[in-house]
Structures are given as structure tokens and as C-alpha cells.
Amino acid sequence: MLIITIKQGKEKGLLSGEPWIYVSAIEKVEGKPQERNKAGATALVQSSSRQFLARAAYNAKSQIAARVWTLREDEPVDHAMIKRRVQAAVLKRTEALRSADPQALMQLVNGDKDGLPGLLVHSYGGTGGYLVCQFNAGGVDLWKVAIVQALIKATDCPNVYERCDALLRKGEGLPVAPRALAGDEPPQRLMVRDGGKLLPMDIRTGFTYPR
Structure with missing residues (x-):
């Protein structure tokens, strides 16, 4: 170490x-x-x-x-820790997800606030939909496989896509290679609820199409 x-x-x-x-x-x-x-x-x-x-x-x-x-000397950084933190983040937002419009893009993991620095995860469409992940720091990128496994187990959603913020990843010395990490890649265009409106969006990039 x-x-x-x-x-x-x-x-x-x-x-x-x-x-x-x-x-x-x-x-x-x-x-x-x-x-x-x-x-x-x-x-x-x-x-x-x-x-x-x-x-x-x-x-x-x-x-x-x-x-x-x-900050705990008795807490090792291992698969078990990653699993615990992913599960805790998802559990914290379970009620909000259950009551949310399935066409809304809901945040599941919020980086440092969930003890997973640099990791952002959004959910679309519930268990039959997609998880969109951003690994914006070296630590979570190194634990990518364990994080994806834990996300699938915690949400029952089989489709996990990696979205890349080129500026952030290059600043971390990480490759920029957006791709499906598990299951199917999201379609290029989905209808996403933003407040009271449904907007056409590419959830792989966050790009909103003009109406």
C-alpha cells in the first residue's frame, strides 16, 4: 500500500x-x-x-x-466496503424512486456524499430501464467492476451504461470510452421528464434534442 x-x-x-x-x-x-x-x-x-x-x-x-x-483505521478499502456504500446509497433513495415517474432521470449515487468520491449514478425507467454511471475519479474507476456488480444487485436493473465527461476524465488521466458495462445500451433518444415537461434526450450524453 x-x-x-x-x-x-x-x-x-x-x-x-x-x-x-x-x-x-x-x-x-x-x-x-x-x-x-x-x-x-x-x-x-x-x-x-x-x-x-x-x-x-x-x-x-x-x-x-x-x-x-x-477516516476509520479499522475500515479496509475492499469489495465489501464498495458493496456496502452502493447499497446504502440506493437504499437512501428507494422511496423517492418508487414514487417517481418512470420517465424521470433519478440520481442514485452522489459522489462524496455517499462515500464514493467521483461516482455519479442516475436511474431511468426502473428495474427494466437503465443505470447511467459517471466514474469521474481514479478510485471509483479502479473499482468499476465491483461497483457495477453492486449496482445491479441493489437495483435489479441489468443495464448499466458508462457516460464519460471528457474534461473530468482527462484531468484524472483516465481514458474516455463511453460504453455499455452490462446489458443493453440505452437508445439514442428517450423521453425524459423534466419537471412538468417530457423532453427528448440522449441519456448516454445528457444531450437534450430541440423540440
């Missing part, structure tokens, strides 16, 4: 709940070169006095050098 040492005094943001660690806050990064160069590799974050602060996803290619997974 990588070890990130934070500059003296720069740990205050982490201790107050700030989920991002910028390059300017890091004193040094220790670990094997292949791990240091892997976008999203798990790192132990420690203070300048070598006290545990967090576990985070490290990305040398990003200005946000690390994104916090957990």
Missing part, C-alpha cells in the same frame, strides 16, 4: 471532514512505482508525526492528488 505523508498543519482540513487532498498538502508519497502510477491506488494517509489520518484513492495525474475513502 502507498503511504502519503501530509505536511505539518495541512491535516486540519482532513480532520474537519474535507474529502480531498491537494498536491500542495502532500510532503511525500512512498510506495512501489507501479502503485504510485496507478490512478486510484489505495493509500494510507498519515500526519507528519506518522499518525493515521485516512485511507484514500491516490492519483498522481490529478490536481486532487487523493480522495478520502474512510
